[in-house]
Amino acid sequence: MQSKYLPAEERRSLTVEAVVVLSGAQNPSEITTAAIAKHMNVTQGALFRHFPTKDAIWEAVMEWVTNRLLDRIDHAAEGACSPMDGLRAMFMSHIEFVIEYPGVPRMMFGELQRAEAAPATKIARMLIKRYAERLAKKLEEAKAAGEAANDLDTHAAAILFIGMIQGLVMQSLLSGDIKGVRTHAHGVLGIYLRGVKSGASDAETLNARTPRGKIRR
Numbered sequence: 001m002q003s004k005y006l007p008a009e010e011r012r013s014l015t016v017e018a019v020v021v022l023s024g025a026q027n028p029s030e031i032t033t034a035a036i037a038k039h040m041n042v043t044q045g046a047l048f049r050h051f052p053t054k055d056a057i058w059e060a061v062m063e064w065v066t067n068r069l070l071d072r073i074d075h076a077a078e079g080a081c082s083p084m085d086g087l088r089a090m091f092m093s094h095i096e097f098v099i100e101y102p103g104v105p106r107m108m109f110g111e112l113q114r115a116e117a118a119p120a121t122k123i124a125r126m127l128i129k130r131y132a133e134r135l136a137k138k139l140e141e142a143k144a145a146g147e148a149a150n151d152l153d154t155h156a157a158a159i160l161f162i163g164m165i166q167g168l169v170m171q172s173l174l175s176g177d178i179k180g181v182r183t184h185a186h187g188v189l190g191i192y193l194r195g196v197k198s199g200a201s202d203a204e205t206l207n208a209r210t211p212r213g214k215i216r217r
Contacts, residue, residue, distance in 0.1 A: 012050050014040060015057060016064045023103025028110050033057070058120040062111065065104050066127045072097050073134065083142035084196075087161070088189060090138070094165055095185045102178040105169045132158040139196070148196045157196060164188050 018039045022031050033054055037044045051057045076093035080086035098105055111124040135158035142148035168188060172181040 008050055011046075012060060015047060015050065016061050019057060019061045020064070020101055020103045020107075023106050024101070025103075028103065028107045055118055055120065058107075058111075058118070059123065061107065062120040062123040062127070065101075065107065066123060066130075068101075069094070069097055069104070069127070070130060070134070073131070077134075077138060082147060083138055083145050084147040084193065086138050087135070087142065087196075088193070090135070091161070091165070091189050092185065095168070095181055098165075098169055098181055099179055105166075105173065109166075109170075128162065131162060135161050142196065149198050152196060161192065164192060 015036060018036050019028075019031060022028075022035060022039060033044050033047055036057070037047050040047075047057070051060065072093050073090040076089035077086040080089045108124055108127075111118075111121045112128075114121045132155070136154040139148060139152060139154040139157050143150060143152055143154070168181045168184060169178075171184075172178050
């Protein structure tokens with residue numbers, strides 16, 4: 001990378017991109033400012049002219065992740081012809097995002113596991129919240145369009161949607177093949193969408209099968 005005479009904002013962007021790249025090859029928690037500087041071919045002093053602390057670098061990285069991922073799923077949903085197609089597009093765009101930036105899920109898992117409320121951790125948690133809100137809204141649209149069950153718990157369905165992606169990503173990371181996340185994505189999504197479309201809730205099904213006056217044990 002070029003190391004001199006870059007505007008401050010461009011230098012900050014290059015630093016963020018360097019962390020994203022490095023996170024795809026190693027444990028993000030083990031990335032040092034020395035490693036970032038070496039990757040960028042600059043001194044550590046040059047880094048700290050744009051970021052006062054290492055935590056400030058991670059905060060900028062998580063802001064980058066938030067903006068990129070939410071923009072990606074928003075764009076995918078906008079191009080869909082129906083709410084259900086929108087959910088499908090959001091899911092697959094997230095999968096492709098992970099494949100393109102394999103360091104991102106490593107960073108997300110690391111930040112979400114931190115006990116202390118560091119700025120980057122707060123941003124990661126807010127990302128999940130904003131993502132879930134988008135999903136819940138799309139699921140409500142699906143209900144209004146008759147594409148999802150009227151009794152669907154959209155909050156729970158949104159959490160499950162995110163959890164499915166996290167599970168697929170975790171499996172691919174454990175296997176050492178991040179692109180493998182694409183292998184089971186369509187099948188997992190298909191099961192989810194069939195559940196969302198189901199017309200009867202578990203409670204209704206249970207009540208229908210339980211004779212009046214009897215307690216089901």
